[in-house]
Amino acid sequence: MMNFSDLNIENKLKRSIELAEFKTPTPIQSQSIPISLEGKDVLGTAQTGTGKTLAFTIPMLNKLLKDKQAMALIICPTRELATQVMETVLKLNIREIGIGNALLIGGESMQKQLRQLKKRARIIVGTPGRINDHIERKSLNLSNVNYLVLDETDRMLDMGFTPQIEVILKFIPKDHQTLLFSATLPENILRISQKYLNNPERISVGSLSTPIEKIKQETFEITTDKKYHELINQLVERSGSILVFVKTKHGADKIVKRLKYDGHKADAIHGNLRQSKRDRVIRGFRNGNSRILIATDVAARGLDIPVIKHVINYDLPQVPEDYIHRIGRTGRAGKDGSALTFLTNSDRNMWRSIQKLIDPNFKTFQEIEKNRSKKNTKGKKSFNKKKSFRDKNKFFKKEDKKNSSFNKNKKFSKKDDSKRSDYKDKKKSFNKDHKRSKFKNKETTAGYTNNPKYFSKKQENPIENENFKEKSFKKRNKFKNRKRPKNFSFKKHKPK
Structure with missing residues (x-):
């Protein structure tokens, strides 16, 4: 047709x-x-x-x-x-x-x-x-x-x-x-x-999830506290009618008040308005009485106003599909249009969902890096410390057998087994004698222990030894049996 x-x-x-x-x-x-x-x-x-x-x-x-x-x-x-x-x-x-x-x-x-x-x-x-x-x-x-x-x-x-x-x-x-x-x-x-x-x-x-090709899409990364000031800059730079989408009804009314205070002609449209008021707002926007229209998602679909040249997403939508309907308010009937989206740190997940909706093959930088690392590690064996250590030991053992340079006892070769055995026996006997001499000269002293068998044996205590008693209390025994006279008096000393 x-x-x-x-x-x-x-x-x-x-x-x-x-x-x-x-x-x-x-x-x-x-x-x-x-x-x-x-x-x-x-x-x-x-x-x-x-x-x-x-x-x-x-x-x-x-x-x-x-x-x-x-x-x-x-x-x-x-x-x-x-x-x-x-x-x-x-x-x-x-x-x-x-x-x-x-x-x-x-x-x-x-x-x-x-x-x-x-x-x-x-x-x-x-x-x-x-x-x-x-x-x-x-x-x-x-x-x-x-x-x-x-x-x-x-x-x-x-x-x-x-x-x-x-x-x-x-x-x-x-x-x-x-x-x-x-x-x-x-x-x-x-x-x-x-x-x-x-x-x-x-x-x-056409594609159900791809916006109209004639709509120029832009993003602006910004912090939440600077969004309004950037909105003012965009309104000054752009010419023609502008539709601004926000998240809440209260947010729409608040922005309209601030814009009017700053000398901009703006109106709000949301679900709390009476139908007569909504019709009046849309009529005024179409006729050019107000250049800026602040709207919630109630106006995202079906709002056919050919004069809209720019759409600004002040807040991202709650559903990814609504993004396509929002920016579809511009570029009507084959005309050109532009769409600007403010992005904050909290919008990353939703923006990722929107991009995947528009382009199913879309991948984030992190996903690309993961795929790269997987490709690089593909075909390589995972490193096992224990296994590598065992292999190392095997290698050195084989080398020891082949080369005599790895042998610790260089004095003896493999052929001279008798000399090696004599040397080992002497070394053992020397170590035993050395240990005995150590403990022979060592003085034993009483100490503390938690070994129950220790208390069953009668230990020699130097304090309880009889000889020790006699030596320590010898002076006392001198005066033990001494007898004093019953009647004892001091003699008075008279000067001559």
């Missing part, structure tokens, strides 16, 4: 496509639209910004023009994406077609939505939560739906909408056409496609 005019569709729809100035189809559109017009189920995957919305909108309108009783339901993960899908529908659904529609999203007036549904809306675009609310209120009847679109399905599953989607599908007739579009194709998407799609045609355009 080279042109939309080549399609086998209703003339009214062809005129509306011309008025909307859609001329050349994108690869996903040229492959999926002819299959969808045949009534087959489609499992389509393509990068963000490749025109998936128009790929399911044209077959939907053609089917509703042919069957006046038919209904179409388009389920989107976020309010922003649902609003953008409805804008694309309204571009084609002009007065000549005039099919009733309703946008069912949270944050907007329930009464307004009820009025739209009462006007026999045949095109329903909404988020899972608000669609379920209307089903419970019995204000939404899905019994005539024969065209179902699940847009950004991987995002819906990540956000935990699986139970709500299953509830909605219970109210849709079994005989219907289903188109499932996604930017990535994880295992849970394949399980859902097997469960709810009937022999779908698989359409894949």
